[in-house]
Structures are given as C-alpha cells and as structure tokens.
Amino acid sequence: MEMIKELLIQLFEILIYPGLLFLFVAALLADWIDRKLYARMQNRQGPPWYQPLADFVKLISKETIIPKHAVGKHLFRVLPYLAISAVVVCIFFIPISGSLALMSFQGDLIAAAYLLSIPTMCFFLIGWTSSSPYSAVGAMRVLTQFFAYEVPMILVLIGPAIVAGSWRIEDIAYYYSANPSMMFVNILGFIVALITMQGKLERVPFDIPHAETEIVGGVFTEYSGKLYGFIKLAISIEMIVVAALFNAVFMGGSLGLEGFLGFLLFCFKVLIIILISAIIRSAMARVRIEQMINFCWRVLVPIAMLQLIISIIARAFHG
Amino acid sequence: MPKITVPLGPQHPALKEPGNFMLLLEGEEIVDATLRLGYNHRGIEKAAEARNFVQATYLIERVCGICSHSHATCYVTNVENIAGLEIPQRAKAIRVVIGELERIHSHLLWLGVAAHEIGFDTLFMYSWRDREYVMDALEALSGNRVHYSMNTIGGVRRDISKEAHEDILKKLDILEERTNYYIHLATQEPTLHARTKGVGALPKEEAIRRDACGPLLRASGVARDVRKDDPYLIYDQLDFKVITSDACDVFGRLYVRVFEILESIKILRQVLSNLPEGPFAVKTPFKIPAGESVTRYEAPRGEDIHYVKADGGPNPARVKVRAPTLANFESVSYMLTGDQLADAPLIIAAIDPCFSCTDRATIVASGKQSVQSLKDLRTYGIEFYKKKGIDFTKVK
Amino acid sequence: MAKPLSVFGELVRNFFKKASTQGYPFKKASVDSNFRAQIKYDPALCVGCQLCVKNCPADAIKIIQINPEDKPQVGADGKVIPVHRKFECKIDLTRCIFCAQCVDSCFKKALSSSQDFELASTDRSSLVYIKKYQDASQDKADSEEKEQK
Known part of the structure; x- marks a missing residue:
C-alpha cells in the first residue's frame, strides 16, 4: 500500500506538478508574457493571453511533413521529444516552492547545466538530419554559438557554488536565503548569466542560428506540424527552466519562504528575469556570429574569471 | 571547407518581392554571387501601348508601389512635353509636395x-x-495611401486645402522630431554599428564604373541628384542640400537616407509656406500630337528615366521605363562578394531594391525561344504537376 | 558615443503609451473623407456619354442603355418629345483600381467616390455593383411587389 501511494505521488510529481503539465502551462504563459512585453515596448497591442496555446494547438493539428532527403528519418522524428524531456528533467533539480527540490544530490548544478545543453545538441542534430542548405548553415551556427556562450555561462554558475560551498542547487538557494547580502558578490556573474541566457535561448541579439531574414527558419526550416509545435514548446520550457535556475542560483530562489507564498515569490522573480530578457531582445540588433564569439571570449569570459576570483575571496572572508 | 550554394530567393523572408541570388559560400563567407531576375515581369510597357494616354497614367503609376508618384510624374511630364503644355505653377508645387512626402515615406x-x-x-x-503620419497626410491630400493618382495630363487632380496644409505642417514637426531621434539612435546603438559599418563596401570608383544611382551612389561620396543637376518642376527655386557620405558602406546609406528625410521636410516647409495661387490644372488636350520625349526624375531610390513616343494616335506608340533599381543591381554582386552570409540580406536591402520595377523585359535563353498560347501553357502546367503527383484537371 | 541599450528610454516610454495598433476587424477603421473607395452612380444625372468607359484604365465600368427600343414620340401639341434614355451602370469591383478617373471624366457628376472600402466578399456575383435607372412610379411598384411576396 505504501509503495503504491509513493508511486502515485511520484507519478503526480512527474506528470502534473512540477512536471509536464505545470511546465506546459507555465511555458505557454511565459511565452505570452514575453510576447506581450515585447509588443508593448514596441507600442503594439500584442497577442491575447490564449495566443501561444492557439499557436500550439494549430501546429499540433497540422500535417507533419518529413522531407524526402532527410538523413535518419527516425532521428528527425525523435529529436524534438528528446529536447523537451531533457529540459523537463532539469526542473526537478530546482527548488520551486519552498527550499526543497524534487531531486537533489551533490553536484546537481553540473547535471542541470549538462541537461540544459542537450536541447542545443538536439537542435544541431535537427539541422544536420534535415539536410537542407539553410538547416546546414543553421546547424553550423548552433554549434559555433554553443562554444561561445557555454563557457562563460558554466563559469559564472560556479561562482555561487564556491560562495555557498556546495554543488547542490538546493544548498545554494538556501545559503542565499540565509545570507541575502552575499547575493551582491555575484552581481557581475548574474549580468553575464543574463547575457548568455540570450544565447542559450537563441534570442536577439544572439538569435543567429535561426535568423529568419538570413537563413529562413535556420535549423527548423524543414520542420512542420506536430514536431515543430513540440520544438516551440521545448524552447518555451527551456526559457522557464533557465530563468528558474538563475533565480535559484543567483537570487536565492524563494528566499526561505515556504509553501504557496514561496512559490509566488519564485514566479515573480522568474518573471523579472523574463522581463530583462525581453528588454534585451527589443533593444538590440542581431549580431554576426564572429562578433558574438569575439564578444563572448573577449568580454564575457574575462568578467566571468574576475567573478570567480571575487567569489573565492568573498568565501575566504565570509568563511 | 566544402563550398555550398545557398539560394536566397525567389521565396525568402528577407525579400519582399521575388528575385534570386545564388550565394556560393565558404563557411559563412560569400565567395560568389549570381543574380537572377525576371520573376515579376508584367509587360507594363506593352500594356501601355494598348491604352490611351489618360489610362496609361494609372498603369505607369503601378510600375512601383512605393515610388508611384515618381513614375507617374515622369510619364506625365513626357506627355506634356510632347503636347507642348505649360502646366500651372501651383500644379508643379503640388507635385513637389507629393513627391517629397513620398520620399519621406519611402x-x-x-x-x-x-x-x-x-x-x-x-x-x-x-x-x-x-x-503612418506621412501615409495619413498623403491619404488626406490624394485620397489613397499608396497609389496617389495625383497626376493627370495638364496638372494635378486635387488641390491642397487650407486645413490639409496646416495638418501637414503639424505632421512634419512630429516627423522631424522622430527623424532626429533616429539619427541619435543610429549614432549610439553599438549593435547597429556592428552590423552596418564596413558592410557592403562600394568604393567611389566602383560605384561610378557600375553606374549606381540615388542614395547608393551618394553614400559612395558622389553628389549626384537630378533635383540639383537637372532641376525639374520648381526644384531650381528651392534651397536644399545634396546629402553625401564618404563611408561607402551600409552605414553611409543609412546616413544618407535619414538625413534626406530632414532635407525633404525642409523642402516641404518651403513649398507649403509660399504655395503659388492659381489653377491647379489645365485642360487635358483631346489629342496628343506626334513626338517623343525623355524625362529624368529623382525617385526616392535614385534616378528614374522614362521615354514616351507618340504617333498622333490615341495611344502612346512606345513607353520605356528605366527604374532606378535596375542601375543599382549592377553593384549588388560586387558588394556581396567577400562579405558574410549574415550580411547578404542587408546588402541587398541597402539598395532599396524594387524587383517589379526592374523586371521590364525577360530574355529567353538563346535556342530555347518558343511562343506558347495561354491554352498550351495551361496544358503544359497541368502535365508538369501531374508528373509530380498533383492533379489539377479537376480544378476549374 | 556607442552606448548599449540606448533605446531603453524609448522602450519604457512606449510601454506606458497607448498602443498605436488597432484590433481591426473588431474595431472599425476610419478613412479620410477624401478617400477614394467604391464608386457610386446616380442614374438620374447620367446622359450616357460613355466618357467614363473610354477613360477607365481597368475596363471595369459599363454604362448600358436599358430602353433602346423606345422611339421618340409626338406630343399632343405636335412637338417631338425625345426619348428619355435610361441607363444601367455596372462596375466590376474585381477589376476596379479605385483611381476615380471616371469621377473626373464625368461632366454631369453622375459618378462619385464614396468611403466604402470594406468590399471583400466570398461571393463573386456580389462584387459587381449594379445600379439601374428607376423612376418614382416604378419604385412604388417594386415595393408593392415585395410586400406581396
């Protein structure tokens, strides 16, 4: 009896909260908020709240066309789901309501960072299997961009871990809740993280892999219907997950508040991160790939290194 | 690294009209670019010969959507030259007003x-x-947002009322403020600089050698402007500057265009402040005598040239249009080569291309010339798609 | 010189401004009173000179006489009463380019521009604007016929 109850609870956690269904709703909402903010800043009305859902339903109901010349048709079909599952698993490591995450072990920060790079790899493979010239160029860009932003991003994620003295996301969030003043130590790292987030989520100014005016749909050019709907969903979920991860790692998650209130605070802070992302997205032009690499390696990596040193010194002083 | 060919067009999000650019890529760098036009040929010149002079005005206006007034004015001036009409000063001034509003809009x-x-x-x-401010002003003046249809042989079709006059001046103030903001933005935004400076270089000598015109030529440091060099309408009485830039890149073209908006606002204020009194049109002559005429006009995109020949009949005997984009296309493949793929859409957009203006004639590859009737073409099309597994015979 | 996020102030200003876009099909769009949209025909003024037909660039307008059989009649006082020619106007909206040249050509002002621009229809036959000459007595007969139906 106990076992069945536990199993049911686990199923609930995976399928409903904080698993698939919750993430699905949250992703659509975040997508809408992002689009609405973007539109309002451009002095437009913006879409109604159900627009992302309507888009998703429309894509799901459309016919999926698989190109004749695609190499590895099974791979072509499986990759969107792989991308989604990777980001969904990642949310289990993050303490959303309260201070406890669903799954937690020493070093889950690294695991989360790796899980977050799986969608990027999926997008690269998606471009590669499509074998159309636009997808090929897009796939090359995905990989090049990955090498540019991933290093500073991982480097700045190490900073809080050093300050908190733990590789657990849960512990880091707990540490910052206990010592809120220590958050300011990582302010540089947080800024770098927000910039690399634009690269991770492939948004302006780093939406190079699917720059529509250059290479049409980029890696997703050949995708349609259900599969494309799931890719879109994966990107929206990734946005939520990355924002949640940064919130937990840099801003102390729900700041020690338990239950529903903690959850609300958490959502509010995630929304702030999405707002910052929307502002960056609307205030800039897309840069070229080599400009992006230059920027990441010449500006972001040194700042990230500096942040590491600051973190180590802060740790030494604070004990 | 293997070279791949990436097609840009005929259908591509960066192109607003069909045109084809085959880009040979080495990594991200463009090593060669081939240009192919002819997807938009509409046979306007031939169609003009089947219409009378008044009807042809509206047809020629539809050569281009954005510079509709330029083409119409150019054509109408030709016909007036042939007929020996002297049009009233007020009509000339109104033509300038519409032309400059069109330039701002473009x-x-x-x-x-x-x-x-x-x-x-x-x-x-x-x-x-x-x-939208300019579009609204044009709508109030002419009755349409795009195809103003202001020109008629012998003048313009509508007068500028007092209210419209004040309304335009008010809108010009807003536009001036906004244009200054764009200048401010263009000098400050670093990502904008990163994407436009040094992109699509076209040195002065090359621009002259390749017969560029309009803002593209002026951005390469050559002060050529038909309004100054060969003044038409009342441009010789107006005070304005020809904007040039020595940047020779996309940033220079941006600079030239944004500052030209300010010059246009200046011109509009001058014209509107002393609009000549009197009639705005003379009677359209019943018959156009035989003769021919060539007119040049500075369209927003560059120098527009029209030729009209009349043989005394009701219809023009020949109409020839040289749209500015045709002259500028020559420079595109030069500018593309050596740049990045990411810059290709911007370089093409920087000449402000208008493909349908340009597609005046289609050259059929030699040896393959054939004449097909509409019926033959239809059957050919149905057979072509049948081979691909699509049956169109049921479609009526 | 180069300042990142230089557009930020403008973004904030626009965020709190009223949106400049409209929800068009739900909210009616307005056009200027000078706008050239559908051409309206007044059969009472038309004399059938066919100038509008001659100058129409799109070959969209047709003016047809609806009583070609009528002969001139001799009145009681011996004077010849000329035929009152009656016309029907057909404008094919799928061909019309709304240049309003016909309005300029018409010296009797039988044609005029209106501001009706929402002309889209799913039915092709409703895209032909037809207006016939009807005299007062016939109007009455028509309405009576409708009532009977």
Missing part, C-alpha cells in the same frame, strides 16, 4: 526594412509607426 519604410533585416524589430516597428 526612406522611413527602408529604415524599417533594413532594421528588420538585422533583427532590430523594435526600430522596424517604430519607423513604420511614424511612417
């Missing part, structure tokens, strides 16, 4: 398109929103 449109090509959608939305 340049703002270009700014938006160029911003969209580099992914700066916010600037795109702002500039198109501000363009």
Whole structure:
C-alpha cells in the first residue's frame, strides 16, 4: 500500500506538478508574457493571453511533413521529444516552492547545466538530419554559438557554488536565503548569466542560428506540424527552466519562504528575469556570429574569471 | 571547407518581392554571387501601348508601389512635353509636395526594412509607426495611401486645402522630431554599428564604373541628384542640400537616407509656406500630337528615366521605363562578394531594391525561344504537376 | 558615443503609451473623407456619354442603355418629345483600381467616390455593383411587389 501511494505521488510529481503539465502551462504563459512585453515596448497591442496555446494547438493539428532527403528519418522524428524531456528533467533539480527540490544530490548544478545543453545538441542534430542548405548553415551556427556562450555561462554558475560551498542547487538557494547580502558578490556573474541566457535561448541579439531574414527558419526550416509545435514548446520550457535556475542560483530562489507564498515569490522573480530578457531582445540588433564569439571570449569570459576570483575571496572572508 | 550554394530567393523572408541570388559560400563567407531576375515581369510597357494616354497614367503609376508618384510624374511630364503644355505653377508645387512626402515615406519604410533585416524589430516597428503620419497626410491630400493618382495630363487632380496644409505642417514637426531621434539612435546603438559599418563596401570608383544611382551612389561620396543637376518642376527655386557620405558602406546609406528625410521636410516647409495661387490644372488636350520625349526624375531610390513616343494616335506608340533599381543591381554582386552570409540580406536591402520595377523585359535563353498560347501553357502546367503527383484537371 | 541599450528610454516610454495598433476587424477603421473607395452612380444625372468607359484604365465600368427600343414620340401639341434614355451602370469591383478617373471624366457628376472600402466578399456575383435607372412610379411598384411576396 505504501509503495503504491509513493508511486502515485511520484507519478503526480512527474506528470502534473512540477512536471509536464505545470511546465506546459507555465511555458505557454511565459511565452505570452514575453510576447506581450515585447509588443508593448514596441507600442503594439500584442497577442491575447490564449495566443501561444492557439499557436500550439494549430501546429499540433497540422500535417507533419518529413522531407524526402532527410538523413535518419527516425532521428528527425525523435529529436524534438528528446529536447523537451531533457529540459523537463532539469526542473526537478530546482527548488520551486519552498527550499526543497524534487531531486537533489551533490553536484546537481553540473547535471542541470549538462541537461540544459542537450536541447542545443538536439537542435544541431535537427539541422544536420534535415539536410537542407539553410538547416546546414543553421546547424553550423548552433554549434559555433554553443562554444561561445557555454563557457562563460558554466563559469559564472560556479561562482555561487564556491560562495555557498556546495554543488547542490538546493544548498545554494538556501545559503542565499540565509545570507541575502552575499547575493551582491555575484552581481557581475548574474549580468553575464543574463547575457548568455540570450544565447542559450537563441534570442536577439544572439538569435543567429535561426535568423529568419538570413537563413529562413535556420535549423527548423524543414520542420512542420506536430514536431515543430513540440520544438516551440521545448524552447518555451527551456526559457522557464533557465530563468528558474538563475533565480535559484543567483537570487536565492524563494528566499526561505515556504509553501504557496514561496512559490509566488519564485514566479515573480522568474518573471523579472523574463522581463530583462525581453528588454534585451527589443533593444538590440542581431549580431554576426564572429562578433558574438569575439564578444563572448573577449568580454564575457574575462568578467566571468574576475567573478570567480571575487567569489573565492568573498568565501575566504565570509568563511 | 566544402563550398555550398545557398539560394536566397525567389521565396525568402528577407525579400519582399521575388528575385534570386545564388550565394556560393565558404563557411559563412560569400565567395560568389549570381543574380537572377525576371520573376515579376508584367509587360507594363506593352500594356501601355494598348491604352490611351489618360489610362496609361494609372498603369505607369503601378510600375512601383512605393515610388508611384515618381513614375507617374515622369510619364506625365513626357506627355506634356510632347503636347507642348505649360502646366500651372501651383500644379508643379503640388507635385513637389507629393513627391517629397513620398520620399519621406519611402526612406522611413527602408529604415524599417533594413532594421528588420538585422533583427532590430523594435526600430522596424517604430519607423513604420511614424511612417503612418506621412501615409495619413498623403491619404488626406490624394485620397489613397499608396497609389496617389495625383497626376493627370495638364496638372494635378486635387488641390491642397487650407486645413490639409496646416495638418501637414503639424505632421512634419512630429516627423522631424522622430527623424532626429533616429539619427541619435543610429549614432549610439553599438549593435547597429556592428552590423552596418564596413558592410557592403562600394568604393567611389566602383560605384561610378557600375553606374549606381540615388542614395547608393551618394553614400559612395558622389553628389549626384537630378533635383540639383537637372532641376525639374520648381526644384531650381528651392534651397536644399545634396546629402553625401564618404563611408561607402551600409552605414553611409543609412546616413544618407535619414538625413534626406530632414532635407525633404525642409523642402516641404518651403513649398507649403509660399504655395503659388492659381489653377491647379489645365485642360487635358483631346489629342496628343506626334513626338517623343525623355524625362529624368529623382525617385526616392535614385534616378528614374522614362521615354514616351507618340504617333498622333490615341495611344502612346512606345513607353520605356528605366527604374532606378535596375542601375543599382549592377553593384549588388560586387558588394556581396567577400562579405558574410549574415550580411547578404542587408546588402541587398541597402539598395532599396524594387524587383517589379526592374523586371521590364525577360530574355529567353538563346535556342530555347518558343511562343506558347495561354491554352498550351495551361496544358503544359497541368502535365508538369501531374508528373509530380498533383492533379489539377479537376480544378476549374 | 556607442552606448548599449540606448533605446531603453524609448522602450519604457512606449510601454506606458497607448498602443498605436488597432484590433481591426473588431474595431472599425476610419478613412479620410477624401478617400477614394467604391464608386457610386446616380442614374438620374447620367446622359450616357460613355466618357467614363473610354477613360477607365481597368475596363471595369459599363454604362448600358436599358430602353433602346423606345422611339421618340409626338406630343399632343405636335412637338417631338425625345426619348428619355435610361441607363444601367455596372462596375466590376474585381477589376476596379479605385483611381476615380471616371469621377473626373464625368461632366454631369453622375459618378462619385464614396468611403466604402470594406468590399471583400466570398461571393463573386456580389462584387459587381449594379445600379439601374428607376423612376418614382416604378419604385412604388417594386415595393408593392415585395410586400406581396
């Protein structure tokens, strides 16, 4: 009896909260908020709240066309789901309501960072299997961009871990809740993280892999219907997950508040991160790939290194 | 690294009209670019010969959507020259007003398109929103947002009323403020600099050698402007500067266009402040005598040349249109070579191309010339798709 | 010189401004009173000179006489009463380019521009604007016929 109850609870956690269904709703909402903010800043009305859902339903109901010349048709079909599952698993490591995450072990920060790079790899493979010239160029860009932003991003994620003295996301969030003043130590790292987030989520100014005016749909050019709907969903979920991860790692998650209130605070802070992302997205032009690499390696990596040193010194002083 | 060919067009999000650019890529760098046109040939010149002079005005206006007034004015001036008509000063001034409003509208449109090509959608939305002021002014003046149909043989069709006059002046103030903001933005935004400076280089000698015209030529440091060099209408009485830039790149073209908006506002204020009194049209002559005429006109995109020949009959015997984009296309493949793929849409957009204006004639590859009737073409099309597994015979 | 996020102030300003876009099909769009949209025909003024037909660039307008059989009649006082020619106007909206040249050509002002620009229809036959000459008595007969139905 106990076992069945536990199993049911686990199923609930995976399928409903904080698993698939919750993430699905949250992703659509975040997508809408992002689009609405973007539109309002451009002095437009913006879409109604159900627009992302309507888009998703429309894509799901459309016919999926698989190109004749695609190499590895099974791979072509499986990759969107792989991308989604990777980001969904990642949310289990993050303490959303309260201070406890669903799954937690020493070093889950690294695991989360790796899980977050799986969608990027999926997008690269998606471009590669499509074998159309636009997808090929897009796939090359995905990989090049990955090498540019991933290093500073991982480097700045190490900073809080050093300050908190733990590789657990849960512990880091707990540490910052206990010592809120220590958050300011990582302010540089947080800024770098927000910039690399634009690269991770492939948004302006780093939406190079699917720059529509250059290479049409980029890696997703050949995708349609259900599969494309799931890719879109994966990107929206990734946005939520990355924002949640940064919130937990840099801003102390729900700041020690338990239950529903903690959850609300958490959502509010995630929304702030999405707002910052929307502002960056609307205030800039897309840069070229080599400009992006230059920027990441010449500006972001040194700042990230500096942040590491600051973190180590802060740790030494604070004990 | 293997070379791959990436087609840009005929259907591509960066192109607003069909045109084809085959880009040979080595990594991200373009090593060669081939240009192919002819997807938009509409046979306007031939169609003009089947219409009378008044009807042809509206047809020629539809050569281009954005510079509709330029083409119509150019054609109408030709016909007036042939008929020996002296049009009233007020008509000339109104033509200048519409022409300069059109220039502002075209340049703002270009700014938006160029911003969209580099992914700066916010600037795109702002500039198109501000363009609405010009569109509204044109709508109030002429009765339509795009095809103004202001010209008729012998003058213009509508007068500028007192209210419209004040309304335009008010809108010009807003536009001037907004244009100054864009100048401020263009000098400050680092991502905009990163994407436009040094991109699509066209040195002065090359621009002259390749017969570039309009803002493209002026951005390469050559002060050529038909309004100054060969003044038509009342441009010789107006005080304005020819904007040039020595940057020779996309940033220079941006600079030239944005500052030309300010010059146009200056011209409009001058014309509107002392609009000549009197009639705005003379009677359209019943018969146009035999003769021929060539007119040049500075369209927003560059020098527009029209030729009209009349043989005394009701219809023009020949109409020839040389749209500015045709002259500028020559430079595109030069500018593309050696640049990045990411810059290709911007470089193409930077000449402000208008493919349908340009597609005046189609050259059929030698040896393959054939004449097919519409019926034959239809059967050919049905057979062609049948081979691909699509049956169109059931479609009526 | 180069300042990142230089557009930020403008973004904030626009965020709190009223949106400049409209929800068009739900909110009616307005056009200027000078706008050239659908052409309206007044059969009472038309004399059938066919100038509008001659100058129409799109070949969209047709003016047809609806009583070609009528002969001139001799009145009681011996004077010849000329035929009152009656016309029907057909404008094919799928061909019309709304240049309003016909309005300029018409010296009797039988044609005029209106501001009706929402002309889209799913039915092709409703895209032909037809207006016939009807005199007062016939109007009455028509309405009576409708009532009977």
